[in-house]
Amino acid sequence: MKRLAALILLATLSAKALAFEPFIVSDIRIDGLSRISQGTVLNYLPVNKGERLTTERAQAAIRALYNTKFFSDVQVDREGDIMVIKVIERPSIAKLALRGNKDIKEEDLRKGLKEIGLSEGETFDRLSLDRVQQELIRQYYNRGKYNVSVDPHVVNLDRNRVSIDIEIREGKVAKIKEINIVGNTAFLDKDIRKDFESDTTNWMSWYSKDDQYSREKLSGDLEKLQSYYMDRGYADFGVDSTQVTIAPDKRAMYISASVKEGEIYTVSDIHLLGEMVIPEESMRKLVFQKQGETFNRKAIEASTDAMKSILASIGYAFAKVTPVPKLDKEKRTVDLTLFIEPGKRVYVRRVVFQGNTRTEDGVLRREMRQLEGSWYSQPAIDRSKIRLQHLGYFKKVDVDKKLVPGTEDQVDLTVKVEEQSAGSLMFGVGYSQYSGIILSASVSQNNFLGTGDSFSVAAQRSNYSTSVSATYFNPYLTDSGIGIGYQAAFTKSDYGDTNSDFVNYTSSNKSFSAFLNFPITDFDSLRAGLGISSNKINLTYDYIDPTTGQLYSSSASPQQLIDYQNAIGHKTIHTWNGNLSWTHDTRNGYWAPTRGGLMTLSTDIALPGSTVQYYKIFGEANHYWPIGAGFVLYLDGQVGYGKTYGQTYDYDGGTSYKKGDPVDFPFWENYYAGGVRDVRGFQDNTLGPKLCVGTNPDGTPIQPVNGKCTGGYYTYAQPIGGAFKVLGTAQVFLPLPFLKDVNTARVSWFMDVGNVYQDYSSFKASELRASTGLSLQWQAPIGPLIINFAVPIRSKDEDRHYEERIQFTFGSQF
Incomplete structure (x- = not known):
């Protein structure tokens, strides 16, 4: 057959190359060109002026011009000593339209068409169009759409152009009506098919699409079937035959697989x-x-x-x-x-970075744990990849290895990154049920000029707070990875203006701090810092109605806070602050990890010479576990503890605080619980100890009963937080088909347990609150969005006023 085809081609070419005596070509003329330049044709022509032209060389010239796919007809003739080439150009594709394709994205479809030369501006080849038609039908068959039709329409236009319209009628996916496993006696059908991706139509098929036939899915299911048996001892198990039958209407599929179980080995x-x-x-x-x-x-x-x-x-x-x-x-x-x-032991000759158009190579190279010139180490490469992902500069990080040509013991590594924006100039509007409307503006850059340094300047205003802050951090002050940072901030808050019944007082805080970050291992780091702050606490005294003694103004502060401020003798709190923290981070991602965990332990100390001397210890441990089928389990635990040291009251504070007694923990440093990021289902910061406004006739502060106050302006007690906090969370992230990118959005089912207490000695397990529900976290263009639907499952009467079923917050938060 090959010889016959060659003879036919030779006869065709010989007919188009008229027989002539060999001659020396004095010139070359090309007839029939309209769109293609003569210079382009001459570049492909294997004959030049001054050369001897024979019939064989004329045939070679025709073949060369045909192979360009520019022409539908080529002939070679002679006029004297002039070589005359007569061509008919193939038309160019002026327009290529696609209609009806839903299952295959148009972007992917056009990319595939371009790879085989079918795109606007290219020359039109009918054979290419036929190949496209057959390939599209094959792809739809693989997706289970057997009644698909692909109809190309070609319209001739002026100036030797064509318009191509490819009309696709995808039809419906063939549904699986029956799956029969023949020959299985050791296990029930429902057991061996429980992990199959293919199934007959059931009540969840609208969601899982498992009843839609696919050749790839069936192949994978047969592999799972073999694994099921071979994992249970059936070493000679085999699938004898597989039969797939399609109904005449091409809408129903019937699958049958005959198996040979064999014996247990x-x-x-x-x-x-x-x-x-x-x-x-x-x-x-x-x-x-x-x-x-x-x-x-x-x-x-x-x-x-x-x-x-x-x-x-x-x-x-x-x-x-x-x-x-x-x-x-x-x-x-x-x-x-x-x-x-084992093969040859190899070492890494070179590490090359690709895709980092903004980030300097040095920023990536300092995160690499696989070094050039050292033995290849897969754990070091895997760790390098995770460290690069943790930077937050890249959407994707891949590492490829390739043997150095001509060697057996050297490889080059190519680190391919896809950069994402690491900086922003943001003007935002957000909303929180706790903070109300949030207006914010910020300039931030986590990868300043590609150096890996970060800085931010931010301002924010909400219903109760105004803040301005500036932060700078250089993660590599030294080559060993010691980092240095600075932060300055000003915050003015009026807690009485929150959208919850929060304790009434205002504060105006100015602070500056500097810190050093010390890497210990790839997973552990220490941070030490010093800071100074000035915080002016304003409380309201003019609340007693002189007639009844029970009516208070809406700006009143609880008596305990007034007594505390009187006892320490200062309205402006000056603090020299020292802090030390340890972090152990093994998470495999920056935004949405699926394995690994984070452990932190921090201590903040108000040093001697501060208005109030205290320390706070906070610890948190969490971990992610993939538990199969796209589900991820997340557990988190937090404990916070605060206490004063080495200080007594300078003055008496009503009936609550006496001169010479040990100073109590300052209320403005209390921990809080409840809210959209804490014990969900309860309003922000409303769990734990609460205070009433006013005093009893004997001068003692009014105490809340079941969360309510007797008499006075306020019906409900005001949350004040506490010096001891306990919080636990269990969360399962759900694999939802309409959320393909978990780095952008995730949905989870959660259960929260926690509360705050006045101090450690006040802790009672019976006072813990709990809630459960669903949570959506989305990295929206406007900033992080969190929506919770939560139901308190352990609460008390005093909490009813603070329960919330729907909680949300969006916009930039600092």
């Missing part, structure tokens, strides 16, 4: 063969399939993966571990051999 012996670059005893510890156990392919695969991983950690980047099972069908045993091929 046990492992009689395990051998390790090959080149042992690691002691065999150490390698055997990585074998999870044990002698005498039932054959388990999953355990064997885990063993080979562990061995390859340990070899890759010491430079054997291309190691292979091949399991070779030898079945004894009479004894029903498996003699298992793991053949180890």
Whole structure:
């Protein structure tokens, strides 16, 4: 057949190249050009002026011009000593339209068409159009749409152009009506099919689309079927045949698979063969399939993966571990051999970065734990990738390895990053049920001029607070990774203007601090800082109605706060602050981690010489676990503790505080609980101790009863927080098909438990509050958005006033 095709082609070309005596070409003339320049044709022509033209060379010229795909007809003629080439140009594609494609995105479709030369501006080739038609039909078949039709329409235009309109009628996906497994006796159909992606139509099919047939899904399900048996000892299991039948209307699919279960095998012996670059005893510890156990392919695969991983950690980047099972069908045993091929030990010659158009190479290189000139280490590469992701500058980080040409022991690493915006100039409007309307403006840059330094200047105003702050941080003051930062801030707050019944007082706080960050390991760091602040606390005294003694103005402060301020003798609080914190971070992502965790422990101390001397200790530990099928479990625990030291009251403060007594913990440093980011289902900061406004006839402060105050202006007691806090959260992130990018949005089911107490000695487990519900977190263009639907499941009568089923906040928060 090949010889016949060659003869036909030769005859065709010979007919178009008229027979002539060989001659020397004095000139070349090309007839029939309209769109393509003569110079372009001459570049492809294998004949030049002054050369001898034979029939064979004329045929070669015709073939060369045909291969350009510019022409539908090419002929070679002669006028004297002039070579005359007559061509008919193929039309150009003036317009390419696609209609009806929904399952395949137009962007992806046009990209595929362009790769085979079918795009606007290219020359039109009917054969290419036919290939496109068949390829599209094949792709839709793979998606289970067997009644698809693809109709290309070609319209001739003036100036040798065409317009192509590809009309696609996708039709409906064929639904699976039956799945029959024939030959299974050891397990029920429902057990072996529980992990299948394919299923017959059921009440969840609208969501999972599992009843839509796909060849790829079926192939994967058959692999799962084989794994199910082989993980349970059936070492000679096999799928004998698979039959897929489609109904005449191409809307229903019937799947049948015939299997041979075989027998259950046990492992009689395990051998390790090959080149042992690691002691065999150490390698055997990585074998999870044990002698005498039932054959388990999953355990064997885990063993080979562990061995390859340990070899890759010491430079054997291309190691292979091949399991070779030898079945004894009479004894029903498996003699298992793991053949180890470490290959050449390689080192990294060069690390190259791609995609970092804004970020300096040095910023990326200092995060790399795989160094040039050192042995290849997969754990070091994996850690480098995580560190780069933690920077927050990149949407995506990939690391590719490639052998250096001509060598067997060198590789080059290419770190490919996709940058995202690391800075912003933002003017925002947000809303919080606690803070009300939030107006904010900020200039921030987490990767200043590509150096990795960060700074921000921000201003914000809400119903109760106005703040301005400036922060700068250099994470690499030294090459060893010691960082330095500075922060200055001013905040003015009127807590009586919050949208909850918060305790009434105002504060005006100015502060400045500096800190150093010390890396200990890749996962651990220490931060130490010093700061100074001045905080003016304003309380309201003019609240007693001289007639009744029970009516108070709307700006009144609780008597305990007034007594406390009188006892310390200062309205303006000066504080020298020292802080020390430790962080252990093993999370695998910056915005939306799926594994690993974060542990922090911090201590803040108001140093001697401060108006009030105190210390605060706060600890938090959380962790993420992927639990299969896209679900992620998250657990978090927090404990906060505060106490004063080495100080007594200078003056008497009513009946509550006496001169010489130890100073109590300052109320403006209290912990709080409840809210959209805390114990959800309760208003922000409303759990825990509460105070009433006013005094009893004997001068003692009024105490709340079931969260209410007797007499006075206020009906409900005002939350004041406490010096001891406990919080626990369990959360499961849900895999929802309409939320493909978990880095942008996540939905979770949660349960929160927690409360705050006046001090540690006041802690009672019976006072813990709890709630459960659903939460949506979205990194929206306007800033982070959080929406919670929460139901308190453990509360008391005093909490009813502060419960909230729907909680949300959006906009930039600082």
